[in-house]
Amino acid sequence: MKNPILIAVDAMGGDNSPNKIIEGISIHSKKSNDVNYKIFGDQDKILSLINKYKIDKTRFEIVHTSNVIEDSDSALTAAKKGKDTSLWLSIESLKNNQTNAVVSAGNTGALFVIAKLNLKMIENIDKPALSALWPNKSGMNIVLDLGANIECSEKNLIDFSIMGSALHKALFENEISKVALLNIGSEELKGNSVIKNTYQFLSERKNNLYELHGYIEGNNIMDGNVNVIVTDGFTGNVALKTAEGTANFITSELKKALTSTLLGKISSFINLKNLKNFKDKLDPRLYNGAILLGLDKPVIKSHGSTDSLGFANSLNVCEKIIKGKLINKIKENIN
Amino acid sequence: MKNPILIAVDAMGGDNSPNKIIEGISIHSKKSNDVNYKIFGDQDKILSLINKYKIDKTRFEIVHTSNVIEDSDSALTAAKKGKDTSLWLSIESLKNNQTNAVVSAGNTGALFVIAKLNLKMIENIDKPALSALWPNKSGMNIVLDLGANIECSEKNLIDFSIMGSALHKALFENEISKVALLNIGSEELKGNSVIKNTYQFLSERKNNLYELHGYIEGNNIMDGNVNVIVTDGFTGNVALKTAEGTANFITSELKKALTSTLLGKISSFINLKNLKNFKDKLDPRLYNGAILLGLDKPVIKSHGSTDSLGFANSLNVCEKIIKGKLINKIKENIN
Numbered sequence: 001m002k003n004p005i006l007i008a009v010d011a012m013g014g015d016n017s018p019n020k021i022i023e024g025i026s027i028h029s030k031k032s033n034d035v036n037y038k039i040f041g042d043q044d045k046i047l048s049l050i051n052k053y054k055i056d057k058t059r060f061e062i063v064h065t066s067n068v069i070e071d072s073d074s075a076l077t078a079a080k081k082g083k084d085t086s087l088w089l090s091i092e093s094l095k096n097n098q099t100n101a102v103v104s105a106g107n108t109g110a111l112f113v114i115a116k117l118n119l120k121m122i123e124n125i126d127k128p129a130l131s132a133l134w135p136n137k138s139g140m141n142i143v144l145d146l147g148a149n150i151e152c153s154e155k156n157l158i159d160f161s162i163m164g165s166a167l168h169k170a171l172f173e174n175e176i177s178k179v180a181l182l183n184i185g186s187e188e189l190k191g192n193s194v195i196k197n198t199y200q201f202l203s204e205r206k207n208n209l210y211e212l213h214g215y216i217e218g219n220n221i222m223d224g225n226v227n228v229i230v231t232d233g234f235t236g237n238v239a240l241k242t243a244e245g246t247a248n249f250i251t252s253e254l255k256k257a258l259t260s261t262l263l264g265k266i267s268s269f270i271n272l273k274n275l276k277n278f279k280d281k282l283d284p285r286l287y288n289g290a291i292l293l294g295l296d297k298p299v300i301k302s303h304g305s306t307d308s309l310g311f312a313n314s315l316n317v318c319e320k321i322i323k324g325k326l327i328n329k330i331k332e333n334i335n
Numbered sequence: 336m337k338n339p340i341l342i343a344v345d346a347m348g349g350d351n352s353p354n355k356i357i358e359g360i361s362i363h364s365k366k367s368n369d370v371n372y373k374i375f376g377d378q379d380k381i382l383s384l385i386n387k388y389k390i391d392k393t394r395f396e397i398v399h400t401s402n403v404i405e406d407s408d409s410a411l412t413a414a415k416k417g418k419d420t421s422l423w424l425s426i427e428s429l430k431n432n433q434t435n436a437v438v439s440a441g442n443t444g445a446l447f448v449i450a451k452l453n454l455k456m457i458e459n460i461d462k463p464a465l466s467a468l469w470p471n472k473s474g475m476n477i478v479l480d481l482g483a484n485i486e487c488s489e490k491n492l493i494d495f496s497i498m499g500s501a502l503h504k505a506l507f508e509n510e511i512s513k514v515a516l517l518n519i520g521s522e523e524l525k526g527n528s529v530i531k532n533t534y535q536f537l538s539e540r541k542n543n544l545y546e547l548h549g550y551i552e553g554n555n556i557m558d559g560n561v562n563v564i565v566t567d568g569f570t571g572n573v574a575l576k577t578a579e580g581t582a583n584f585i586t587s588e589l590k591k592a593l594t595s596t597l598l599g600k601i602s603s604f605i606n607l608k609n610l611k612n613f614k615d616k617l618d619p620r621l622y623n624g625a626i627l628l629g630l631d632k633p634v635i636k637s638h639g640s641t642d643s644l645g646f647a648n649s650l651n652v653c654e655k656i657i658k659g660k661l662i663n664k665i666k667e668n669i670n
Contacts, residue, residue, distance in 0.1 A: 137584065146378050147519055184482055184572040192569065218576030222584040231573075237519040238570050239577045241365050241553030246581040249472065249557040252619065254589070255574065282585065 005320050008090040008099035011041030011067045013106020014304035014311075018045055022104065024311030025060065026053035028319075031312075037320050040086040050115050062144045065089055069110045071304060072138060078110030079117060087111060091118045098112040101298035101318040103289075105311060111301055112148065112292065119295045122327070123258055124334045127152070128294030129160045130233070130301070131167060133287040133317075134240065138224030139175070142168045146290065147237035157181065157230055158205075163293040165210035170324025171317070175227065177209060180216035182231035191215065198230075208280065209333050214277045247282060289314035290306040296327060342653050343425040343434035346376030347403045348441020349639035349646075353380055356440065359646030360395070361388035363654075366647075367443050373434050375400060375421040400424055404445045406639060413445030414452060422446060426453045429632045436633035436653040438624075439647060447483065447627065454630045457662070459669045462487070463496045463629030465568070465636070466502060468622040468652075469575065473559030474510070477503045481625065482572035492516065492533040492565055493540075496607055498628040499563040499667045500545035505659025506652070510562065512544060515550050515551035517566035517574065526550065533565075544668050582617065624649030629663060 009025065011018040018041050025037050031315045038057050039046055043064035050060070067085045069078040082088060093099045095118045104111050109207055112128070121128070131144030149156060165177040181199055182206045183191040195215075202212050218239060221229060229238070280286075284303070288310035292299040298321045302314035344360065346353040353597035360372050367510050371394050374381055385395070401418045404413040417423060422441055428434045430453045439446050447463070456463065466479030477499045484491060500512040513546070516534055518526040530550075537547050548561045553574060556564060566574070615621075623645035627634040633656045637649035 122629065124643040135584075137587075150519070161355060182573060184485070184569055185577075218573045218578075219580035219583070221577060222580050234519055235573050238517060238553045238566075238574050241519075242556060242577050243553075243573045245554035245557050248554070248580040250582060250585050251469075252472075282588065296608060 005319060005322050006036050006038055006099045008093045008102040008313060009039045009315075010086045010090045010102070010104035010106055011039050011046055012086040014102045014302065015070075016307075017105060019049060020306070020308040020311055022046060022049035022055070023053050023308035026055050026317060027308060027312035028315040029055055029059050032316070032319055034323075035315070036060060038063065038090070038093060040090040041068075042066060043183065046098050049104075056104070063089055065291075069107050071107050073107055073110060075107075075109035077080040079113050080106055086208060088114050088118075088123045091115055091299070094299075095119055100249065100322045101300060103300040103302055103314050103318050105304050105306065105314075107331040108301055108304075111299070115292060115295055119297050120300070121294055122296050122330055125159050125163070125294045125330075127156050127159070128292050129156075129163060130290050131160075131164055131293055132240070132290040133171075134221065134229075134243070135282070135287060136222045136224040136227070139227065140172065140287070141221065141227050141229055142171075143221075143229045143231070143236060143237050143240065145231065145233040146240050147233045148292070149233040152194065152232035154194055154197045154201060157194065157232070158201055159294070159334065160230045161198075161202060161228065161333040162207075163208065163330050166289060166329035166333060167321070167326055168228050169329055171210065171320050172227075173324060176211060177228050178213045179210045179228045179230060180213045180226040182218070182221075182229055182235060184217065185216035186213065207333065209329075244284075248277065251282070276291070281317035285310035285313060287313075289317035291317065291321065293330070294330060297327060298322065337371060340654060340657050341371050341373055341434045342650060343428045343437040344372050344427045345437070345439035345441055346374050346381055347421040348439045349406075349637065349641070351642075352440060353377065354384060355641070355643040355646055357381060357384035357390070358643035359650060362643060362647035363650040364390055364394050365415045367651070367654055369658075370650070371395060373398065373425070373428060375425040375428075376403075377401060392522070398424055398428075404442050406442050408442055408445060410442075410444035412449040413442055414448050421447050422481040423453075426450055428632070429634070430454055435657045438483065438635040438636060438637055438649050439652050440637035440639050440641065440649075441527050443639075444635055446634070450627060450630055450634045454634070456629055457631050457665055457669060460494050460498070460629045460665075462491050462494070464491075465625050466495075466499055466628055467575070467625040468506075469552050469556065469564075469578070470617070470622060471557045471559040471562070474508065474562065475622070476556065476562050476564050477506075477568070478556070478564045478571060479628065480566065480568040480571050481575050482568045483627070485566040486569070487529065487567035489529055489532045489536060492529065492567070493536055494669065495565045496533075496537060497542075497544065498565065498665050499565060501611045501664035502626060502628060502656070502661055502670060503563050504544065504664055506655050507562075508659060509610050511546060512563050513548045513561040514545045514563045514565060515548045515561040517553070517556075517564055517570060518550035519552065520550065535592075542668065544664075579619075586617070594603050620645035620648060622648075622653035626652065626656065629667070633657060633661060
């Protein structure tokens with residue numbers, strides 16, 4: 001291998017793996033020449049897929065393992081399955097500086113626990129946060145925490161503001177990071193005491209990383225006026241999943257409505273390209289790749305149910321984070 | 336007046352009032368013969384609108400007041416403005432059993448505070464909850480609390496389950512009420528201790544009012560498998576507003592996409608009727624009318640920015656709640 005970036009890929013996690021993983025690597029490897037892949041999993045299956053998808057032999061290496069963590073395993077069971085699983089070995093390669101980032105489409109709880117067992121936290125950060133991309137009218141939001149921590153202190157939310165802004169800068173280097181706290185009123189007086197104290201602290205804290213834009217309500221998340229949205233893991237998870245459910249509901253109702261008559265079918269067919277543009281813009285595969293922030297190495301979670309294109313996007317997130325020096329950016333801005 | 340149901344209407348609250356309020360009464364009065372209206376506000380303005388919208392003179396009476404609570408007033412300022420505002424007087428008429436329910440499109444905080452000052456809580460209920468309708472694939476959900484209480488105990492969530500089910504029964508008498516607790520995992524082990532304890536208590540509690548369907552995640556709110564969704568006011572408010580924001584984002588993107596080319600414009604025009612059906616089904620005016628549950632009389636909040644059709648729907652909610660004996664249903668099921 002000649003290239004500097006090496007991504008550790010757990011090939012065995014998520015639906016329809018390793019097929020979508022290897023096809024995802026194939027898609028990504030054709031777009032980017034700067035990344036190689038260290039692939040962990042069943043060697044025979046992986047090799048036959050690599051032949052199928054015609055991946056350049058100089059771009060990957062395989063570490064064989066037959067032990068796999070199932071989606072149904074509890075985090076504890078997964079951790080006990082231990083050191084010869086594809087997930088554990090891929091994280092261990094990151095720990096040992098053999099790779100620059102790790103990505104898995106497997107069991108989220110297992111990924112968190114095994115990552116925390118193997119990797120150090122960044123100094124002065126107490127809790128890791130799960131963050132992801134969420135589209136808005138003018139581009140993309142970073143939203144965190146999406147479920148790693150059910151309850152959060154002021155210190156946690158302040159850390160999330162800094163980490164989220166650093167991630168935003170790493171992914172979108174030409175944009176200004178604009179932080180807002182998710183709340184139930186835009187006036188300063190609403191919300192619980194943790195949120196109010198966090199706002200107070202952030203507004204007094206000097207920084208060169210982001211602009212503070214106060215509070216934001218759920219209906220303004222997608223307006224594009226801010227791009228780093230900070231909340232506790234319970235609220236963030238409910239908000240993200242409610243948005244998913246609403247989007248699914250509306251698009252399925254739309255499909256029903258547009259095709260409910262013959263004339264409707266015909267005119268929708270004429271309008272196919274426009275509808276496709278609409279669908280493409282909302283395609284969740286484009287936003288695939290959640291980042292576990294707070295660990296001193298990059299750990300990326302792909303959605304388990306995504307396909308090869310979605311997985312390729314999570315590899316793209318890995319690449320951007322490494323090139324954007326995410327971990328250094330966080331360290332420089334945490335006191 | 337000959338009819339048994341009399342609704343107290345605050346004519347002065349919300350955008351474009353009293354115009355939309357009186358037009359809303361006109362719409363509702365033509366659909367329902369069982370309701371009359373006691374209208375509180377500026378008599379001259381109201382009378383001229385009543386003439387404009389040709390409302391039957393036997394169906395209403397007017398209580399004149401010139402003092403009005405503004406949307407920008409704090410709840411405290413509003414309460415201090417006192418007993419000659421249209422909001423206060425309409426609630427007072429409910430307190431004195433002159434009317435059967437009150438509805439206002441005005442200042443939410445003021446409505447809560449003045450309602451709580453004047454009305455009693457139902458015995459054994461500690462906190463009132465704001466609940467509203469939220470569409471799902473097979474009909475309507477009741478979701479509560481939507482922002483009255485930032486923090487909730489097990490007792491509060493249990494009360495909300497009972498009150499939400501009673502409301503569901505009052506509005507949809509032929510359906511089975513199916514209660515679920517909003518959580519971040521469907522497995523029994525996720526969520527905070529308040530939610531887990533609430534689930535434990537509800538699963539052991541015998542009742543004839545509802546079926547308990549465990550936990551629900553945000554992405555399943557609109558699936559139609561349950562119809563009473565219980566959560567604390569912070570989470571509920573974020574979820575509802577996030578759904579609103581997502582719906583607005585998608586429909587505006589859709590509009591852009593469908594009309595971005597001339598051919599697109601033409602075919603969308605052909606498909607206009609189907610698109611209208613789609614829009615109608617998602618029309619937020621159809622779901623207008625939030626209910627403040629826990630008080631011993633029915634208090635209904637219309638969205639401030641709705642129009643006359645939306646306000647007419649909130650009058651319809653009032654009528655259904657009174658006919659469905661909501662308050663009695665709650666009392667019978669609270670121990």
